Amino acid sequence: MTIHEASERYQIPIELLREYESWGLCGAVKKVMGDWQYDDQDLERLSMIMTLHDIGFTSEEVETYMRLLLCKESTERERLTMLDKKRVMTLDEIHFREKQLDRMDYLRHQIWKSQEKITSKDLEGGS
Numbered sequence: 431m432t433i434h435e436a437s438e439r440y441q442i443p444i445e446l447l448r449e450y451e452s453w454g455l456c457g458a459v460k461k462v463m464g465d466w467q468y469d470d471q472d473l474e475r476l477s478m479i480m481t482l483h484d485i486g487f488t489s490e491e492v493e494t495y496m497r498l499l500l501c502k503e504s505t506e507r508e509r510l511t512m513l514d515k516k517r518v519m520t521l522d523e524i525h526f527r528e529k530q531l532d533r534m535d536y537l538r539h540q541i542w543k544s545q546e547k548i549t550s551k552d553l554e555g556g557s
Contacts, residue, residue, distance in 0.1 A: 436468045442476055446483070450476060453493050455500060475500075486516060 431439070433447050455475060468476075475496065482492045495512055498505035 431468050433468075436473070436476070440473060440476070442480065446476070446479065449489060450479060453496065455496055486520060487512075491516075 433444065433451075436442055437444050437447060450472075478499070479492055479496060482495055483489075487495065491512065495509060498508050498512075
Protein backbone atom coordinates (compact mmCIF):
# COMPACT_ATOMS: atom_id res chain seq x y z
CA MET A 431 0.00 0.00 0.00
CA THR A 432 1.27 3.48 -0.81
CA ILE A 433 1.88 6.33 1.61
CA HIS A 434 -1.41 7.98 0.63
CA GLU A 435 -3.38 4.74 0.97
CA ALA A 436 -1.82 4.09 4.40
CA SER A 437 -2.57 7.65 5.47
CA GLU A 438 -6.21 7.50 4.39
CA ARG A 439 -6.99 3.96 5.50
CA TYR A 440 -5.35 4.17 8.94
CA GLN A 441 -5.69 7.90 9.62
CA ILE A 442 -1.91 8.37 9.84
CA PRO A 443 -0.69 11.87 9.04
CA ILE A 444 1.50 12.01 5.92
CA GLU A 445 4.16 13.91 7.94
CA LEU A 446 4.43 10.97 10.33
CA LEU A 447 4.78 8.53 7.44
CA ARG A 448 7.51 10.64 5.85
CA GLU A 449 9.27 10.86 9.21
CA TYR A 450 9.10 7.06 9.53
CA GLU A 451 10.55 6.64 6.05
CA SER A 452 13.37 9.09 6.80
CA TRP A 453 14.44 7.03 9.82
CA GLY A 454 15.08 4.02 7.60
CA LEU A 455 13.12 1.74 9.95
CA CYS A 456 10.90 0.48 7.16
CA GLY A 457 12.03 -3.11 7.17
CA ALA A 458 10.08 -4.53 4.25
CA VAL A 459 9.08 -1.25 2.69
CA LYS A 460 10.04 -1.15 -0.94
CA LYS A 461 9.88 1.61 -3.47
CA VAL A 462 7.77 0.67 -6.43
CA MET A 463 7.57 3.26 -9.19
CA GLY A 464 8.64 5.95 -6.72
CA ASP A 465 6.10 5.08 -4.00
CA TRP A 466 6.85 3.36 -0.72
CA GLN A 467 4.91 0.15 -0.17
CA TYR A 468 3.84 -0.58 3.42
CA ASP A 469 3.23 -4.06 4.81
CA ASP A 470 1.53 -5.23 8.04
CA GLN A 471 4.77 -5.03 10.03
CA ASP A 472 5.20 -1.38 9.01
CA LEU A 473 1.64 -0.63 10.08
CA GLU A 474 2.32 -2.19 13.50
CA ARG A 475 5.42 -0.02 13.85
CA LEU A 476 3.45 3.04 12.78
CA SER A 477 0.82 2.23 15.40
CA MET A 478 3.56 2.19 18.04
CA ILE A 479 4.96 5.48 16.70
CA MET A 480 1.52 7.10 16.90
CA THR A 481 1.12 5.83 20.47
CA LEU A 482 4.50 7.27 21.44
CA HIS A 483 3.60 10.63 19.88
CA ASP A 484 0.21 10.55 21.64
CA ILE A 485 1.84 10.08 25.05
CA GLY A 486 4.07 13.07 24.50
CA PHE A 487 7.30 11.72 23.04
CA THR A 488 9.20 14.09 20.77
CA SER A 489 10.15 12.92 17.28
CA GLU A 490 13.71 12.33 18.48
CA GLU A 491 12.49 10.27 21.44
CA VAL A 492 10.21 8.25 19.16
CA GLU A 493 13.07 7.51 16.79
CA THR A 494 15.33 6.44 19.68
CA TYR A 495 12.60 4.25 21.17
CA MET A 496 11.86 2.61 17.82
CA ARG A 497 15.54 1.96 17.12
CA LEU A 498 15.79 0.30 20.54
CA LEU A 499 12.62 -1.70 19.91
CA LEU A 500 13.90 -2.99 16.58
CA CYS A 501 17.39 -3.73 17.92
CA LYS A 502 18.36 -7.40 18.00
CA GLU A 503 19.71 -6.99 21.53
CA SER A 504 17.62 -6.79 24.69
CA THR A 505 16.61 -3.14 25.19
CA GLU A 506 13.74 -3.45 27.64
CA ARG A 507 15.64 -1.60 30.38
CA GLU A 508 16.39 1.40 28.15
CA ARG A 509 12.81 1.57 26.87
CA LEU A 510 11.44 1.29 30.41
CA THR A 511 13.74 4.12 31.48
CA MET A 512 12.39 6.29 28.67
CA LEU A 513 8.78 5.47 29.61
CA ASP A 514 9.44 6.06 33.32
CA LYS A 515 11.00 9.45 32.58
CA LYS A 516 8.01 10.48 30.45
CA ARG A 517 5.64 9.22 33.15
CA VAL A 518 7.33 11.34 35.84
CA MET A 519 7.19 14.40 33.58
CA THR A 520 3.50 13.77 32.88
CA LEU A 521 2.71 13.43 36.58
CA ASP A 522 4.57 16.68 37.28
CA GLU A 523 2.48 18.39 34.60
CA ILE A 524 -0.74 16.96 36.06
CA HIS A 525 0.16 18.20 39.55
CA PHE A 526 1.04 21.63 38.17
CA ARG A 527 -2.34 21.78 36.39
CA GLU A 528 -4.14 20.68 39.56
CA LYS A 529 -2.55 23.59 41.44
CA GLN A 530 -3.65 25.94 38.67
CA LEU A 531 -7.21 24.64 38.95
CA ASP A 532 -7.16 25.11 42.73
CA ARG A 533 -6.09 28.73 42.28
CA MET A 534 -8.74 29.33 39.62
CA ASP A 535 -11.39 27.82 41.88
CA TYR A 536 -10.28 30.07 44.74
CA LEU A 537 -10.55 33.16 42.54
CA ARG A 538 -13.96 32.06 41.27
CA HIS A 539 -15.10 31.47 44.84
CA GLN A 540 -13.95 34.98 45.81
CA ILE A 541 -15.97 36.47 42.95
CA TRP A 542 -19.07 34.46 43.89
CA LYS A 543 -18.73 35.57 47.50
CA SER A 544 -18.47 39.22 46.48
CA GLN A 545 -21.47 38.82 44.17
CA GLU A 546 -23.53 37.32 46.99
CA LYS A 547 -22.67 40.27 49.27
CA ILE A 548 -23.72 42.75 46.57
CA THR A 549 -26.97 40.87 45.92
CA SER A 550 -27.87 40.62 49.62
CA LYS A 551 -27.14 44.36 50.14
CA ASP A 552 -29.40 45.19 47.17
CA LEU A 553 -32.17 43.07 48.68
CA GLU A 554 -31.77 44.68 52.11
CA GLY A 555 -31.74 48.16 50.65
CA GLY A 556 -34.77 47.51 48.50
CA SER A 557 -36.97 46.37 51.43
